[in-house]
Amino acid sequence: MRILPYKILLSLTIDIISLASNIYTPLFPRILRLRVMIKEVKTQVNVGVAVDVLWKALTKDLKDILPKMMPNLVKDADMLEGDGGLGTIYLFNFGPGIKTVTYQKERVSEFDESVHRIGLEVIEGGHLDHGFSHHKATFQLTSTGEQETLIDVTISYESATEEDIMPPNTPSSTLLFIKNLENYLVHGAP
Secondary structure, X not given: OOOOOHHHHHHHHHHHHXXXXXXXXXXXXXXXXXXXXXXXXXXXXXXXXXXXXXXXXXXXXXXXXXXXXXXXXXXXXXXXXXXXXXXXXXXXEEOOOOOOOOEEEEEEEEEEOOOOEEEEEXXXXXXXXXXXXXXXXXEEEEEEEOOEXXXXXXXXXXXXXXXXXXXXXXXXXXXXXXXXXXXXXXXXXX
């Protein structure tokens, strides 16, 4: 009986799994190797909005608020599946203020109402058309007062190549989104 080296066994196993699930590609082993290279960027911001109001805006009302809040950036938003909870899929069509992409689909991949935590993962278009194989923004809301909320933001991403391509303005863009949301919730539509 001949014993095969570990790498050959792993490669054969991957090929068998790939063929069995009809997703065979020569890049499959490379994708597995790159998948462990997810990086994170964290930031936080305080806003003058009650946690329950902010939570509702980020979950149930997101598709209605975004086009009103940033009409130059988000032309329209649709909830394709779900009700704002886990598994919900959103389609965001971008306006003239975003020239490099026309749309982005996101799935709610984390949702815990008891601790006010939501994660939105890009599943099509947007960041995935610009060198990312994974892009997710997670928002953790913590009440710090009657009308105050601390938002911890974690952006996890993975480059489709072995280069680190996180645009330097992504954390600041996320903070700008949050500040615009705060302004919208406090003062109404622009």
